[in-house]
Amino acid sequence: MxxxxxxxxxxxxxxxxxxxxxxxxxxVWDADAAVHRLYAPGGEAVEPMRAAFPAAVTDHVSRPALKALLAADPTQLVRIEGIVHPLVAEDRERFQxxxxxxxxxxxxxxxxxxxxxxxxxxxxxxxxxxxxxxxxxxxxxxxxxxxxxxxxxxxxxxxxxxxxxxxxxxxxxxxxxxxxxxxxxxxx
CATH class of the missing domain: 3.40.50.300 (P-loop containing nucleotide triphosphate hydrolases)
Structure with missing residues (x-):
């Protein structure tokens, strides 16, 4: 392959x-689609993101809330990526x-x-x-x-x-x- x-x-x-x-x-595996799955209700990123950014999570991770959070404090991007990128990599590796x-x-x-x-x-x-x-x-x-x-x-x-x-x-x-x-x- x-x-x-x-x-x-x-x-x-x-x-x-x-x-x-x-x-x-x-x-085709799509990284953006993987993030959507991870952020959706029951997605693997929901609980870790809730722990780090409780205001941005209900039953799912709210992209508009994250965007607002980043507008107020762009340095938070590193924390978000630290949570999401490893989960995206795991999703990619499962695609076989x-x-x-x-x-x-x-x-x-x-x-x-x-x-x-x-x-x-x-x-x-x-x-x-x-x-x-x-x-x-x-x-x-x-x-x-x-x-x-x-x-x-x-x-x-x-x-x-x-x-x-x-x-x-x-x-x-x-x-x-x-x-x-x-x-x-x-x-x-």
Whole structure:
């Protein structure tokens, strides 16, 4: 089995590209979906987060409450990550489908130095990235800039990636994904 780490900064087309892999029959594990499961009622992060941040937890972990907490005290991010990242890693390790190729959609793949067999960076010009992100409901310039400040610069990710796909146009991206699947599966 080849473990393909799919990454890219916010607004680069990572989710869309992951969906293209899934649509081609490749199993995809999604780090953001794992966090949602962990934060949901009965999720593994609920009780540890309640112990650390009782105001942010009812029967689930409230993302808006965490966002407000971080706005008031950004240093709390380290505590949150200390609780959540190990649980996300456990969730990722439990994902063991029987397939020649498996995609792991991990926004902070390079920032967290997560080992994969091969890596794919999805990217787009900064102006397109900004347009995509600011079109999201509730997104502001300040929030976008804060998120970018916590992510490795795109040029550094390009230097680390085994493969790079520019997500300028859907059909072209889909063709590149299909070509990469064929290439990787022929080397599995």
């Amino acid at each position: 080849i473990r393909l780490g799919l990454t890219g900064s916010i607004g680069m087309g990572k989710s869309t590209t992951a969906a293209m892999f899934a649509g081609a029959g490749v199993p 489908p029987q397939a020649d190729l498996v995609v792991f959609d991990i926004p902070l793949l390079f920032e967290r130095d997560i080992a994969m067999d091969v890596t794919l960076l999805v990217t787009a010009p900064h102006a397109l990235q900004r347009t995509r992100v600011l079109a999201r409901p509730g997104m502001t310039e300040d929030t976008f800039d804060l998120i970018l400040s916590r992510q490795m610069p795109d040029r550094d990710k390009r230097a680390r990636a085994d493969h790079v796909i520019e997500t300028l146009e859907m059909d072209a991206t889909r063709l590149q994904v299909q070509a990469l699947i064929r290439y990787l599966c022929s080397h599995a």
